[in-house]
Amino acid sequence: METVKEKMTETKTKTTVKITGAEAIIHCLLAEDVDLVYGYPGGAIMPVYDEFYKFQDKLTHILTRHEQGATHAAQGYARVSGRVGVAIATSGPGATNLVTGLADAQIDSTPMVCITGQVPRHLLGSDAFQETDIIGISTPVTKWNYQITKASEIPEIMAKAFYIAKSGRPGPVLIDITKNAQFEEFDFSYEKCKGVRSYIPTPKPNLGSIEAAAELINNANKPFIVWGQGVILGEAEEELKAVIEKTGIPAAWTIMGESAIPTSHPLNVGMVGMHGNYGPNVLTNECDVLIAIGMRFDDRVTGKLDEYATQAKVIHFEIDPAEINKNVSADIAVLGNSKETLELLLPLLNENKHENWHQEFKKKHQIEFDEVIKNDIHPTKDGLTMGEVIEEINLASKNKAVIVTDVGQHQMIACRYAKFEQSKSNITSGGLGTMGFALPAAIGAKQGAMDREVVAIIGDGGYQMTIQELGVIFQHQIPVKIVVLNNDHLGMVRQWQELFFDKRYASTVMVNPDFVKIAEGYHIEAKCVTERKDLKSTIQEMIASDKPYFLEVKVEKEDNVFPMIPSGAAVSDIRLK
Amino acid sequence: MEKQWFTISVYSENNVGLLNRISGIFLKRHINIESLNVSKSEIDEVSKFTIVVHTTEKWVHNIVGQIEKQIEVIKAFYHTDDETIYQESALFKIASGLLFDERQIQNIIKDSNSQIVTVSRDFFVLAKSGRRSEIDEMHDQLKPFGIMQFVRSGRISVSKEEMQITAMLTEFQE
Numbered sequence A: 001m002e003t004v005k006e007k008m009t010e011t012k013t014k015t016t017v018k019i020t021g022a023e024a025i026i027h028c029l030l031a032e033d034v035d036l037v038y039g040y041p042g043g044a045i046m047p048v049y050d051e052f053y054k055f056q057d058k059l060t061h062i063l064t065r066h067e068q069g070a071t072h073a074a075q076g077y078a079r080v081s082g083r084v085g086v087a088i089a090t091s092g093p094g095a096t097n098l099v100t101g102l103a104d105a106q107i108d109s110t111p112m113v114c115i116t117g118q119v120p121r122h123l124l125g126s127d128a129f130q131e132t133d134i135i136g137i138s139t140p141v142t143k144w145n146y147q148i149t150k151a152s153e154i155p156e157i158m159a160k161a162f163y164i165a166k167s168g169r170p171g172p173v174l175i176d177i178t179k180n181a182q183f184e185e186f187d188f189s190y191e192k193c194k195g196v197r198s199y200i201p202t203p204k205p206n207l208g209s210i211e212a213a214a215e216l217i218n219n220a221n222k223p224f225i226v227w228g229q230g231v232i233l234g235e236a237e238e239e240l241k242a243v244i245e246k247t248g249i250p251a252a253w254t255i256m257g258e259s260a261i262p263t264s265h266p267l268n269v270g271m272v273g274m275h276g277n278y279g280p281n282v283l284t285n286e287c288d289v290l291i292a293i294g295m296r297f298d299d300r301v302t303g304k305l306d307e308y309a310t311q312a313k314v315i316h317f318e319i320d321p322a323e324i325n326k327n328v329s330a331d332i333a334v335l336g337n338s339k340e341t342l343e344l345l346l347p348l349l350n351e352n353k354h355e356n357w358h359q360e361f362k363k364k365h366q367i368e369f370d371e372v373i374k375n376d377i378h379p380t381k382d383g384l385t386m387g388e389v390i391e392e393i394n395l396a397s398k399n400k401a402v403i404v405t406d407v408g409q410h411q412m413i414a415c416r417y418a419k420f421e422q423s424k425s426n427i428t429s430g431g432l433g434t435m436g437f438a439l440p441a442a443i444g445a446k447q448g449a450m451d452r453e454v455v456a457i458i459g460d461g462g463y464q465m466t467i468q469e470l471g472v473i474f475q476h477q478i479p480v481k482i483v484v485l486n487n488d489h490l491g492m493v494r495q496w497q498e499l500f501f502d503k504r505y506a507s508t509v510m511v512n513p514d515f516v517k518i519a520e521g522y523h524i525e526a527k528c529v530t531e532r533k534d535l536k537s538t539i540q541e542m543i544a545s546d547k548p549y550f551l552e553v554k555v556e557k558e559d560n561v562f563p564m565i566p567s568g569a570a571v572s573d574i575r576l577k
Numbered sequence B: 001m002e003k004q005w006f007t008i009s010v011y012s013e014n015n016v017g018l019l020n021r022i023s024g025i026f027l028k029r030h031i032n033i034e035s036l037n038v039s040k041s042e043i044d045e046v047s048k049f050t051i052v053v054h055t056t057e058k059w060v061h062n063i064v065g066q067i068e069k070q071i072e073v074i075k076a077f078y079h080t081d082d083e084t085i086y087q088e089s090a091l092f093k094i095a096s097g098l099l100f101d102e103r104q105i106q107n108i109i110k111d112s113n114s115q116i117v118t119v120s121r122d123f124f125v126l127a128k129s130g131r132r133s134e135i136d137e138m139h140d141q142l143k144p145f146g147i148m149q150f151v152r153s154g155r156i157s158v159s160k161e162e163m164q165i166t167a168m169l170t171e172f173q174e
Helices: A002-014 A021-031 A043-054 A067-081 A099-107 A134-141 A151-166 A179-183 A207-218 A229-233 A237-247 A278-284 A338-348 A355-377 A386-397 A409-417 A438-448 A467-475 A491-500 A515-521 A532-544 B018-028 B057-069 B096-101 B103-112 B132-145 B165-173
Strands: A017-020 A036-039 A060-063 A085-089 A112-118 A144-148 A172-178 A185-188 A223-227 A251-253 A268-271 A289-293 A313-318 A332-335 A402-405 A454-459 A481-486 A525-529 A549-554 B004-012 B035-040 B047-055 B073-080 B084-095 B115-119 B123-130 B149-152 B156-159
Touching (some): A017 A021, A036 A067, A043 A112, A043 A179, A060 A467, A067 A085, A067 A112, A067 A467, A099 A112, A099 A134, A099 A172, A112 A134, A112 A151, A134 A144, A134 A172, A134 B018, A151 A172, A151 A185, A172 A179, A207 A313, A207 A338, A223 A237, A229 A237, A268 A278, A278 A355, A313 A338, A332 A338, A355 A386, A355 A409, A386 A454, A402 A409, A402 A438, A409 A454, A409 A491, A438 A454, A515 A525, A532 A549, B004 B156, B018 B047, B047 B057, B057 B073, B073 B156, B073 B165, B096 B123, B103 B132, B123 B132
Parallel strands (some): A036 A085, A085 A112, A112 A172, A144 A172, A223 A251, A223 A289, A313 A332, A402 A454, A454 A481, A525 A549
Antiparallel strands (some): A017 A185, B084 B149, B115 B123
């Protein structure tokens, strides 16, 4: 099949053949090595769907049950594989349903190309059936967008779309194609995009700033690394590992950076941020040099900005110049791709161990273990905790699973306790906090890494936002494992109501349906665990299954996630209870 | 940090939708655009946006970073008033009778260095270019006589320092 594809791509790129715009879109996708797209048909995109039908042996189209599901599936696919995810929808409501996924991909820097149909050129602006200004609507949530109104524009614009989505700091691109452009015939030839004159995807590293950074690091007594997703997107995992192993610098991660370095690595000290680990948060305000790598100082990471690492010199390794000094001022900014800059940095660094400094992290970890972790993962009370479920998944999957999480308490618990050995294994909606992300994203993650175990961990609230995607799992027998941690509440909001709104539980109690029956309605094997004695064996059964599997775990209804930096407090004011 | 006036200059491709993309950056930060002008620039096929905002340097730095990040933006700069040469233009439409009956109006025209663009049976039009304060002053002087229509352009400005944009584009093409 590969050879057929190559041959076909070759004929279409080297000679010119008259084809329709709709067919051209297929050839563009194939030329960009796309073999899987997620979407939903409708009037204005029908010519393209007709070509999907004709090319179904080369290009798989997965019909999600809602366009939002298509975007999250494309995101899950992109995040796990490093490739560009593709979602497609019709005009009007089809297009507007993509907006949440676009915003999510924009804030979490996920490479995605969305294609929307549009009413014919002559009807633009006439309020035609299913006409909506998706270019206007999607502008703030896309890295780039463009409306194609004639077929001849298709090859160049599609090539540019893939180039922009993937290069530099990745992001979502939306291409809106009027129906007349899909029908028109033209001479097709395709050339991959190699550059756009107004766009510098990756700044060239400045050796002077790297030398200055090395000097600061070499002279530091309490250096501290915080890495983010930039390490994963830049595929700089090995370079980062080499830097921390040579220098002995304790390194923590933002939620988007998790899994870049194995959880078990002795220099990996855990998560920073609102529900991160105690040591990394408190010691952020005690380090003398803070080395931020591929992260953007999100408010959930920094807490109160005026009291964030004010004692430290800050070195910021970053691909996007607009992030420098945006939230935290950098004493030294090192622009460039993290793989390249860390590679240049490594030989300039002195070997070190920083043993005393490590002891402080160990002491803080012990406090957190005694106060929080022990009770989370080895509880002595009756009710099941979310933490023990995650721990059982770690054990059953031997820390090898891709963990896809939704948003809320379960997400924080999963990111705190899931263990990883391989990069690109933690897929979550970090920046936007999109409830409903996990189920469709898990579909994409599984299809992007068929050889890996994919476990979606979802709360009872978020699950019901995209629950219809069970239809995709059933129809295509996608062997994802779905774990719903059901506390019959919107748990995180309930936690805030308890702590900051005098327990006024406004609209956070959920009366839930029989989730097992719903899964069974889709012919997915399903179980519900309510007691500790059944937890281990059921999770083992789930992981051992080679089919889709749904597991509901009834957990304590009013558990809270700690540690916690209250909104607006300093990272060092993190609460353990 | 104190708020002050900044002029943002954006060199970009001339594409549909870019104005929307740029204005959205201000909208997202709840910052008002005080004046906006879009024209061709000194480089062929490159457009120039001149945007005036009243904000802090931290915000203008942030905004310029976000503008420059847009794919079709080639380069963006910001300057304080001291660092630029800038002007606005205004048109005043006034009833013709006043030109002959009110001697004071003729003095205003002379003193303000404004030009009479056209005179017809019913009205005449005055054009004035200069600083905002000069235009405001002329407006105040003419107001008592009755202004039929008034319009003022966005600020246009050139920087005192060199904007190294041409070199950047040449470098790309090499």
